[in-house]
Amino acid sequence: MTVQTAAAPTARTTAASAGDDKNRIIIFDTTLRDGEQSPGCSMNLEEKLKVARMLDEMGVDVIEAGFPIASNGDFEAVREVAAIVRNATVAGLARATLRDIDRAAEALKGAARPRIHTFLSTSPLHMKYKLQMEPEAVLQAVVDSVTHARQYTDDVEWSPEDGSRTEPDFLCRTIEAAIKAGATTINIPDTVGYATPEDYAAIFRMVLERVPGADGIVLSAHTHNDLGLAVANALAAVQAGARQVECTINGIGERAGNASMEEIVMAIRTRPDAYPYHNDIVTQHIMKASRLLSSVTGFQVQPNKAIVGANAFAHESGIHQDGMLKHAGTYEIMTPESIGLTKTNLVMGKHSGRNAFRTKLRELGYDDIGDNAFQDAFQRFKDLADRKKELFDEDIVALIDDSVAQEYDRIRFVSLGVMAGSIGSQSAQIVLEIDGDTRWAQTGGSGPVDAIFNAITKLVPHEAKLQLYQVHAVTGGTDAQAEVSVRLEEGGKTVVGNGADYDTLVASARAYIHALNKLLVKREKTAPEALTA
Numbered sequence: 001m002t003v004q005t006a007a008a009p010t011a012r013t014t015a016a017s018a019g020d021d022k023n024r025i026i027i028f029d030t031t032l033r034d035g036e037q038s039p040g041c042s043m044n045l046e047e048k049l050k051v052a053r054m055l056d057e058m059g060v061d062v063i064e065a066g067f068p069i070a071s072n073g074d075f076e077a078v079r080e081v082a083a084i085v086r087n088a089t090v091a092g093l094a095r096a097t098l099r100d101i102d103r104a105a106e107a108l109k110g111a112a113r114p115r116i117h118t119f120l121s122t123s124p125l126h127m128k129y130k131l132q133m134e135p136e137a138v139l140q141a142v143v144d145s146v147t148h149a150r151q152y153t154d155d156v157e158w159s160p161e162d163g164s165r166t167e168p169d170f171l172c173r174t175i176e177a178a179i180k181a182g183a184t185t186i187n188i189p190d191t192v193g194y195a196t197p198e199d200y201a202a203i204f205r206m207v208l209e210r211v212p213g214a215d216g217i218v219l220s221a222h223t224h225n226d227l228g229l230a231v232a233n234a235l236a237a238v239q240a241g242a243r244q245v246e247c248t249i250n251g252i253g254e255r256a257g258n259a260s261m262e263e264i265v266m267a268i269r270t271r272p273d274a275y276p277y278h279n280d281i282v283t284q285h286i287m288k289a290s291r292l293l294s295s296v297t298g299f300q301v302q303p304n305k306a307i308v309g310a311n312a313f314a315h316e317s318g319i320h321q322d323g324m325l326k327h328a329g330t331y332e333i334m335t336p337e338s339i340g341l342t343k344t345n346l347v348m349g350k351h352s353g354r355n356a357f358r359t360k361l362r363e364l365g366y367d368d369i370g371d372n373a374f375q376d377a378f379q380r381f382k383d384l385a386d387r388k389k390e391l392f393d394e395d396i397v398a399l400i401d402d403s404v405a406q407e408y409d410r411i412r413f414v415s416l417g418v419m420a421g422s423i424g425s426q427s428a429q430i431v432l433e434i435d436g437d438t439r440w441a442q443t444g445g446s447g448p449v450d451a452i453f454n455a456i457t458k459l460v461p462h463e464a465k466l467q468l469y470q471v472h473a474v475t476g477g478t479d480a481q482a483e484v485s486v487r488l489e490e491g492g493k494t495v496v497g498n499g500a501d502y503d504t505l506v507a508s509a510r511a512y513i514h515a516l517n518k519l520l521v522k523r524e525k526t527a528p529e530a531l532t533a
Contacts, residue, residue, distance in 0.1 A: 025268065028247070034064070044408055059279070061088055069099070094145075122138060126161060185218040200233045230251070249262070261281075298405065388502065389477075409517040413509055420451075430452065464495075465489050468486065483498065486498075497516070
């Protein structure tokens with residue numbers, strides 16, 4: 001598949017050719033790998049393919065598609081992503097073992113531009129307690145793993161896990177060994193988000209000064225946000241010589257997350273005086289990518305999130321509003337249009353047809369949703385329009401996110417009836433479609449929501465514990481849609497589900513069902529030892 005976009009390149013920079021342009025930053029997206037390791041986040045195959053197509057379309061250079069050895073599902077996902085992505089390099093992660101590398105190579109066979117990304121811990125803490133290996137054995141494993149990976153592809157990336165806490169001399173030794181063995185990209189991860197910008201930049205300067213051959217390969221930054229410094233650290237690394245940045249859409253990832261792609265890209269675009277670098281990201285796709293990821297993972301973006309949060313371009317202060325009316329530049333350092341937010345006068349209501357609805361979706365950045373999701377969203381839009389006086393863009397976004405999220409679900413909501421109130425008992429009757437079969441159940445509970453969840457559990461037995469139930473209004477007014485978030489935990493695995501509807505109880509049922517569908521995907525995954533990088 002070749003994506004034709006005016007601003008997007010048809011052939012992307014590889015590690016081997018990056019040296020031709022000293023100010024070009026390679027954008028390495030690990031949403032499908034490190035991002036999916038975020039507690040509560042999981043994607044099925046079709047959802048991963050949607051995200052991969054989006055990343056390829058927006059100009060990402062390298063898509064880390066997964067960890068093939070982790071599960072059969074991860075292997076299939078990497079293989080399918082490799083088959084459909086034509087512009088970006090597709091990377092598969094592998095520990096420093098021959099079995100992992102062989103599995104990654106097998107998954108990447110169909111890639112137009114494959115990369116094997118292998119890693120091994122190098123910090124004293126990790127070597128002693130996690131690996132239980134002596135430094136010399138680790139050094140030999142680095143050489144063996146990179147050498148083995150080079151048998152499959154010329155594009156090999158190596159990462160010293162917990163690199164920011166590795167002793168400088170040993171870090172330089174391992175990087176030198178990896179380069180001599182054939183690594184074309186060296187990633188130095190701040191695995192636990194411990195570094196400060198000054199610390200992290202100093203590591204890259206040291207490597208360039210002390211390691212023979214470091215100036216002939218690509219140095220990469222992979223930062224975590226445990227101290228809220230992921231983006232700052234990544235940009236500091238770029239200023240110190242890194243020419244690849246590893247990041248995720250919306251900053252999702254393990255623990256506090258990874259560096260946010262949209263923040264890094266827009267910082268470079270907005271402040272060329274401080275960051276005189278460039279990349280090939282089509283920034284007008286940023287909002288669309290953010291919304292797509294939120295809909296398929298169930299992870300909603302907080303309103304005050306930089307670049308893509310609902311409040312990022314909102315101005316409530318009277319002083320700010322006055323300035324904006326006189327000149328937008330008084331309080332906006334970038335335009336909403338630059339990230340794909342468009343202003344529209346197209347009013348939607350109960351008389352709007354399918355063509356008008358589809359046009360509205362395109363304006364909101366949803367121009368490639370599946371037919372099933374479109375039909376479901378359109379019917380729910382018509383139902384909502386019959387009940388709600390005013391329809392806002394936020395209403396339609398909530399409907400689309402909910403419909404897209406459930407497009408490939410094995411468990412699907414059909415209908416719900418609830419008995420509630422202060423007189424008599426509370427009960428719920430629910431109808432679900434499970435793997436194509438329609439089933440129903442009726443149960444009671446200590447309140448309507450409890451009754452609904454009990455009825456769903458009767459049809460889909462599980463041992464998951466409810467950790468979070470949260471409701472908020474999509475817009476203002478008593479006729480606002482409700483958006484519900486549910487977090488479930490089973491056997492140490494956490495999932496998050498979202499649901500939206502003008503009826504809060506229906507939204508609750510949809511959210512719980514969405515979470516259960518995510519749990520079915522999560523059950524297939526087995527995390528190998530030393531999963532992080």
